[in-house]
Amino acid sequence: DAGITQSPRHKVTETGTPVTLRCHQTENHRYMYWYRQDPGHGLRLIHYSYGVKDTDKGEVSDGYSVSRSKTEDFLLTLESATSSQTSVYFCAISEGNGWPHGYTFGSGTRLTVV
Amino acid sequence: DQQVKQNSPSLSVQEGRISILNCDYTNSMFDYFLWYKKYPAEGPTFLISISSIKDKNEDGRFTVFLNKSAKHLSLHIVPSQPGDSAVYFCAASGSGNTGKLIFGQGTTLQVKP
Numbered sequence: 673d674a675g676i677t678q679s680p681r682h683k684v685t686e687t688g689t690p691v692t693l694r695c696h697q698t699e700n701h702r703y704m705y706w707y708r709q710d711p712g713h714g715l716r717l718i719h720y721s722y723g724v725k726d727t728d729k730g731e732v733s734d735g736y737s738v739s740r741s742k743t744e745d746f747l748l749t750l751e752s753a754t755s756s757q758t759s760v761y762f763c764a765i766s767e768g769n770g771w772p773h774g775y776t777f778g779s780g781t782r783l784t785v786v
Numbered sequence: 787d788q789q790v791k792q793n794s795p796s797l798s799v800q801e802g803r804i805s806i807l808n809c810d811y812t813n814s815m816f817d818y819f820l821w822y823k824k825y826p827a828e829g830p831t832f833l834i835s836i837s838s839i840k841d842k843n844e845d846g847r848f849t850v851f852l853n854k855s856a857k858h859l860s861l862h863i864v865p866s867q868p869g870d871s872a873v874y875f876c877a878a879s880g881s882g883n884t885g886k887l888i889f890g891q892g893t894t895l896q897v898k899p
Contacts, residue, residue: 707889714792714875715830715889730886762829770879770887772837774820777829 675699678763678778685785691750693781695763697743703766704746705775706730706738708759715762721746753785789813790878792890800898805863807893809876812857816878820887821850821861824873833874834861866897 675698685691695704706718707730717730719738727738735757737749750757760782764775791810799805809819818837822830836843836850836859843850849862863870873894877887 705886712795712891714790714891715877717886717888720886764829770820771818772835774822774832774835774877775887777831779827779829 676763676765676776676778678761678781680781681779682782683784685753685783687754687785688752691753691783693748693761693763693783695746695748695778697746697765699765699767699776700743701765701767701776702743703768703770704740705764705766706736706746706748707762707764708732709762709780710759718748718761750783753783755785757783758785759783787812788891790876790888790890792874792876792893794893795891796894796896798896798898799866801868802865805861805866805870805895805897807861807863807874807876807895809859809861809890810857811859811878813878813880814854814857815880817880818878819850819852819859820877820879821848822875822877822889823870824875824892830875863895866895868897868899871895871897 679694705720707715716732721727721740739747760780762780763778766775820835821833823833824830834848852859873892875892876890
């Protein structure tokens with residue numbers, strides 16, 4: 673397997689609570705990404721990291737923060753969960769710019785905010 | 787503004803026939819394009835890619851065609867098999883170190899036995 677795991681796989685949380693999703697890789701890849709998948713929108717980039725403590729925003733970053741204190745871990749935090757953040761979240765890794773094999777994705781975390 | 791668009795949410799074909807999935811883009815600066823396949827409850831998996839300097843790339847039953855003047859790419863699957871039933875995403879990326887793949891909305895392919 674690709675050496676990327678996401679936890680938890682499923683989570684139900686209440687509106688207004690903080691939530692942290694974890695992505696762990698064993699490939700020692702430099703780049704890590706968080707995407708969310710929603711019907712009609714495909715996969716949209718939330719945040720990405722290009723090294724330890726180096727992160728930047730994607731197209732749908734509002735309401736999310738990330739941290740990368742080690743090469744292998746990339747955490748996504750919803751500071752105060754809202755129903756609009758109910759989604760499937762995918763972490764991905766890449767060694768370089770993604771050419772020619774793109775990213776390797778984790779299996780996803782299904783988050784439900786009630 | 788959606789830079790990568792897949793305008794067909796779904797496609798149904800008969801086993802053994804050709805499946806053609808389409809993708810349009812707006813940014814002429816994209817360097818390369820990829821197709822991913824996704825089964826339910828799994829992450830997307832890489833299928834095939836093409837550089838912007840090529841117009842065709844083939845890998846077994848899968849061929850991707852790129853028409854830069856029309857800003858259009860397509861994925862052909864021949865022959866289609868029931869196991870090909872999945873959601874297919876096209877993605878594009880510009881130059882730069884971070885890659886930052888931009889994905890289309892996805893097309894659900896159903897291959898009927």
